[in-house]
Amino acid sequence: MYCKFGVLPLAEKLFYGGHDWDENCWNMMIVAYGKAGLEMKSIKLFREMQHLGIEVDLNSLISVISSCSKLETIKFGRSLHCHAIRHSICEIVSVVNALINMYGKCGSLTIAKRLFSRVNKDIATWNSLISSYAHSGHSSEALALFNKMVSEGIKPNTTTLVTLLSACGQIASVEKGKEIHDYIREEGFEYNIALATALIDMYAKCGQLKIAREIFDSMNEKDVISWNVMISSYGMHGDGKSAIEIFQQMEQSNSRPNDLTFLAILSACAHAGFVEEGKSLFHKMKEYSMRPTLKHYTCMVDLLGRSGRLDEAEAFALSMPIAPDGGLWGALLTACKMHNNTEMGIRIAKNAIEADPENDGYFIIISDLYYSVGMWEETCTRMPNSDCIKMVFRLQDSSVFWHHNAFRRPKPTSTTHPILLLDHGIGANANSQ
Numbered sequence: 001m002y003c004k005f006g007v008l009p010l011a012e013k014l015f016y017g018g019h020d021w022d023e024n025c026w027n028m029m030i031v032a033y034g035k036a037g038l039e040m041k042s043i044k045l046f047r048e049m050q051h052l053g054i055e056v057d058l059n060s061l062i063s064v065i066s067s068c069s070k071l072e073t074i075k076f077g078r079s080l081h082c083h084a085i086r087h088s089i090c091e092i093v094s095v096v097n098a099l100i101n102m103y104g105k106c107g108s109l110t111i112a113k114r115l116f117s118r119v120n121k122d123i124a125t126w127n128s129l130i131s132s133y134a135h136s137g138h139s140s141e142a143l144a145l146f147n148k149m150v151s152e153g154i155k156p157n158t159t160t161l162v163t164l165l166s167a168c169g170q171i172a173s174v175e176k177g178k179e180i181h182d183y184i185r186e187e188g189f190e191y192n193i194a195l196a197t198a199l200i201d202m203y204a205k206c207g208q209l210k211i212a213r214e215i216f217d218s219m220n221e222k223d224v225i226s227w228n229v230m231i232s233s234y235g236m237h238g239d240g241k242s243a244i245e246i247f248q249q250m251e252q253s254n255s256r257p258n259d260l261t262f263l264a265i266l267s268a269c270a271h272a273g274f275v276e277e278g279k280s281l282f283h284k285m286k287e288y289s290m291r292p293t294l295k296h297y298t299c300m301v302d303l304l305g306r307s308g309r310l311d312e313a314e315a316f317a318l319s320m321p322i323a324p325d326g327g328l329w330g331a332l333l334t335a336c337k338m339h340n341n342t343e344m345g346i347r348i349a350k351n352a353i354e355a356d357p358e359n360d361g362y363f364i365i366i367s368d369l370y371y372s373v374g375m376w377e378e379t380c381t382r383m384p385n386s387d388c389i390k391m392v393f394r395l396q397d398s399s400v401f402w403h404h405n406a407f408r409r410p411k412p413t414s415t416t417h418p419i420l421l422l423d424h425g426i427g428a429n430a431n432s433q
Contacts, residue, residue, distance in 0.1 A: 008036050023049075027060040039067035043076060058089065065098040074106035097124045104132020123157055131163045139167035143176055155187075158195055165198040169205035177202045193219070197226045204233030224258050231264040240272025247281070259290060266299035270306055278303045298328040305335025310344055326356025330365075337365050345369045 015021065015029050026049050033042035046064045049056055061080065068077035081099055084090040090099075096119040103112040109132060116129045126149045133142035146164055149156065156164075161184060168177035181199060189195065196219050203212040216222075216230045227250040234243035247265045250257060262285055269278030282300055285292055297320050304313035313332050317324050329352035336345035345366060352362045 008032055008038075023055050023057070026054050027057045030056075030060040031063045034063035034067050037070075039071050042067045043071075043073075056083075058092070058095070061089075062094055062098045065095075065102050069098075069102040069105040072106050074103070074108060077102045077106060091119070093119060093122055093125065097122075097128045100125065100128040101132060104129065105135050107136060109133070109136060109138070121154075123154060123160070126154060127157070127159050127163065130160060130167075134163050134167040134170065137170065139171040139173070142167040158189070158192060161189065162194055162198040165202040169202040172206050174203070174206035174208055177206055191219075193221060193223050193226060197223075197229050200226070200233065201229045204229070204236065207237075209233060209237060209239075222253070222255065224255060224261065227255055227257075228260050228264050231261065231268060235264055235268030235271055238271050240268045240274045240277070243268035243272075244274070244277060244281075257288060259293060259296070262290070262292075263295055263299060266296060266303065270299060270303040273307055275303060275307045275309065294322055294325060294328065297322070297324070298331055301328055302331040302335070305332050306338065308335075308339050310335060310339060310341055314344065314348070324351070324355065326352050326359055326362075329355055330359070330362060333362060333365050337369050340369070342369050 011029065011032060015025065026045070030042050030045050030049075033039070033045065042064055046056065046060065049060075061084065065077060065080050068074070068080065077099075080102075081090070084095050084099070089095055096115055100112045100115050103109070103115070112129060112132050116125060119125060126145070130142045130145050130149075133139070133145060142164060146156065146160065149160075161180060164180050165177060168174070168180060180202075184191075184195065184199075196215055199215050200212045203209070203215070212230070212233055216226065219226060227246065230246050231243045231250075234240070234246065243265055247257070247261070250261070262281065265281050266278055269275070269281065278300065282292065282296065285296070297317070301313045301317050304310075304316060310332070313335065317328060317332060329348055333345060333348045333352050336342075336348055346369075349362055349366050352359070356362075
């Protein structure tokens with residue numbers, strides 16, 4: 001009962017209270033976890049069921065496959081595919097649809113297309129592959145599949161159209177987006193919140209903010225996603241003033257902002273250079289009993305860094321109640337490059353490298369920092385070394401390589417690649433002069 005009505009904490013307390021529940025209760029908990037966005041818990045419980053030999057029903061299997069899609073965990077997703085084959089349920093359309101979505105979201109489009117070609121398709125099957133294409137950045141293929149779908153007499157639904165509008169936004173194809181919009185009007189689709197929000201997002205990403213705002217203003221009802229998309233739309237175009245106005249309208253309409261709302265408005269302030277407004281909005285999270293996440297702190301560091309308040313940004317990062325990650329230090333490192341603060345850049349780079357040693361992008365920023373102030377020869381000597389550190393040096397106008405303990409420029413006829421990986425101080429493509 002608690003699962004059915006979404007009271008998950010009570011359902012968990014009852015489920016783990018020591019009772020010997022039957023398979024139906026186990027399956028209900030898996031589905032409940034999936035619906036609540038607790039994908040890891042869903043997968044963990046599924047594995048426990050398998051270990052105990054408890055039979056998994058169809059809804060649970062589909063739910064766990066969907067969890068793999070969201071987490072993009074293809075390894076466990078493949079094991080679920082094998083489970084479906086062993087239990088002779090791999091021909092069931094709903095199972096195949098979930099598998100298509102899982103493989104597509106995990107980047108295995110070849111397998112997704114193979115499954116698509118073998119099944120008796122319903123609208124969800126088409127949507128699964130269209131969504132997979134869009135998610136993988138293959139927006140043109142998504143649109144082509146839609147055209148094929150319509151030519152075969154399959155009528156799209158709201159899910160199809162929302163996915164297609166997202167695909168149009170990804171490739172900034174306002175022409176295709178308008179075609180979809182015209183199709184929506186011609187076919188008499190009701191302008192529900194999801195469809196209107198998708199149109200706003202598409203037009204904004206295509207640079208048509210005026211049309212996006214007209215659709216937003218015409219909506220009789222808005223949810224938090226609608227508000228967030230409109231705020232983000234202004235933010236991505238550097239219109240922080242309008243983004244703040246939309247946020248204020250949201251508050252006045254008694255719509256409650258969520259964590260994504262604050263990410264959107266803080267990002268908008270960062271891109272517009274609205275430092276004091278951003279700081280005020282960051283503190284406003286307390287009014288909604290929200291605890292800032294690492295992403296919110298990163299937005300604040302970006303906001304301060306972009307405006308040139310590098311010392312304040314560093315102090316803010318060091319005073320955080322949670323440990324900064326590579327992304328946060330990377331935002332400050334980028335700001336150091338933007339404002340040519342080499343000394344701080346080297347200091348921040350150490351933190352960034354420690355937090356995310358596999359990210360070669362930090363070394364590129366460091367080399368650019370030195371180059372911008374005419375100190376590119378000091379890149380190696382000023383950066384800390386370790387046994388396994390990799391340095392990537394990219395100069396704006398030519399290649400540079402390490403040879404005989406010094407940086408060298410290639411001869412005009414040299415074929416040295418402009419990006420050089422250095423390991424243990426030895427250039428991978430070191431050519432002698």
